[in-house]
Amino acid sequence: MIGLRPRLRIAQVAPPFVRVPPERYGGTERIVSELTSELVRRGHDVTLFAASTSFTAARLCSVAPRPLWGLAHYEAFPYELAQVETVARNAANFDIIHWHLDFLHWLLVDQLPTPSVTTMHGKLDPDSVRLMFAAHPDHPVISISESQMRPVSDLAPNWVATIHHGLDLGGTYRLGAGDGGYLAFVGRSSPEKGLATAIRIAIRAGVPIKIGARVGSSSQPYHDTEVEPLLGHPLVEWLGEVTDVQKVALLEGAMALLMPIEWEEPFGLSFVESLAAGTPIITRARGALPEIMRHGMHGYFAETDDDMVRAIARLDAIDRAVCRRWALDRFSTRRMVDDYECAYWRILEGGGVNATAAASAA
């Protein structure tokens, strides 16, 4: 691609709460990190707006002396605004600005001299989100799944593409043997992720379950009342928050990832990581899951507890190598960055005066 396409001056704008790449949790920051590194490797001139402790091959620009995570809102929020204003003030130095902040920058994005695009990282089903889309029909957006965009697809004439996340899965995960004799759960302890349901199903199936999960402050009540009472069962092993290394081992040894999600998951990095380890998935056909895996090929979709128990009994029919190959083909950094480069060019070539100027000047 280098040599055929000119070098672009690209701004990547990440949330400034945790560093890029994140130490532990931060799906958005992980994706921004992968995207930024690969764009630099491909010869683009990339400026990364992100928390000050980020490390990147791009030019790093931070407005705050430390990541904002843990600061009180009245202290953090002016930094969030200052970050957006700093990008805006420097807009003329870029050919394209790629935002990962969901909505804050929409207040001024229509006034900028440079084309912008926003990857939506969150859920788009609240009515309030419809108001924002309705007010900004011209702003180019990229979704992380088809499912995520469904609630607002009628309001987004400038929906450029769905670009599924990609990671260096081949380098991080090996094809695991899955011979640990346990099911795995990796994610938040929350009703959305269905942890209590997963534990009950594992117990009914008589199979051990190992849980790598953190408890967010908003789901503490759920954890205390629904999950905690189940943790004493001899089949249940609670690992708490796991490191990346622990997560790899947990997934590579698991018979399956058992996560009976109870919401419209916009993407779900754990699922593609599981497949990269060769570990099939048992979940519900909600949100982005039908885009991430095929029923019967990479695991099973099941609705009821009975169906889930039956799915566990049928895991021998799944070829772990097929799971891994699918994940590495579909959810690689290379595929994701190919897609983003393509989207940038579509925006620049299809765009107005500024887009054309940028494309021909480059």
Added chain:
Amino acid sequence: MIGLRPRLRIAQVAPPFVRVPPERYGGTERIVSELTSELVRRGHDVTLFAASTSFTAARLCSVAPRPLWGLAHYEAFPYELAQVETVARNAANFDIIHWHLDFLHWLLVDQLPTPSVTTMHGKLDPDSVRLMFAAHPDHPVISISESQMRPVSDLAPNWVATIHHGLDLGGTYRLGAGDGGYLAFVGRSSPEKGLATAIRIAIRAGVPIKIGARVGSSSQPYHDTEVEPLLGHPLVEWLGEVTDVQKVALLEGAMALLMPIEWEEPFGLSFVESLAAGTPIITRARGALPEIMRHGMHGYFAETDDDMVRAIARLDAIDRAVCRRWALDRFSTRRMVDDYECAYWRILEGGGVNATAAASAA
């Protein structure tokens, strides 16, 4: 004033989280309510942007079907943005826009065709706030105390005025007898408001203390470890959250308001309410307190616990009628709205093209 000054078309923009006026807590919403009612009474054409359940003599404009309090951030925040954008889209219909949102609207306020002014309701000491002031030297701001503005006064060439809050104190409070034989505390259970210190001082002085307080989620740990263990003492009466009616009775009967604040309080409505009931104050000379009361006249400033105990012994030297008269003179709705009208005219007459056009067209 009507007849001498033309009628202005004014937008008041309140935070959309609780209704105007608030049912219980919400100092900003109470002030916006007082200001809006009185501006309407004086003949101005006022549009109030606020939560949908607000009641007002002004034209009410809401972007969300219900107040945002209690919504998840990802659901509430797009409404906050949509409110700002709705004001901006309608800017040309107003002579002046008066914002009470602290900073969010600063992203687009410099582009509006109508002069704006922001009353800062929060604390201004974080470094992040300095960034916002430095980036917007031309935006007119009003502070609620001189003390509040001190951290950024070097960065605010367009600091229009300090306007202390005003309420209908004369109509709400009578001159209380203060003969209940107790000290009062009214506010949050938090280290900033010094509740644990207040209780210890009351116990040392051997005087009962009645506490009308709520426990915010962020100060729950403080409440559990510092305050809760003291509540069993026979001199201590915990009333929990109090209604407006309960608060009036609590203050009118109190010997003094004992609130040894441990932060730079930007204003503090409880203090002027206490004075309106004739109830003197024992506190520290921090934040706006030296602007709200005079030592020896309306109560006492004291730093150490010993000084506070001695101050309780000297309450007989305070004339409750003097306290009340001071509060009614200084912190009335009439005085506050006089000041705001004056500020609006200074901005419009001192302003640029649009300000002059608005003033002469009106």
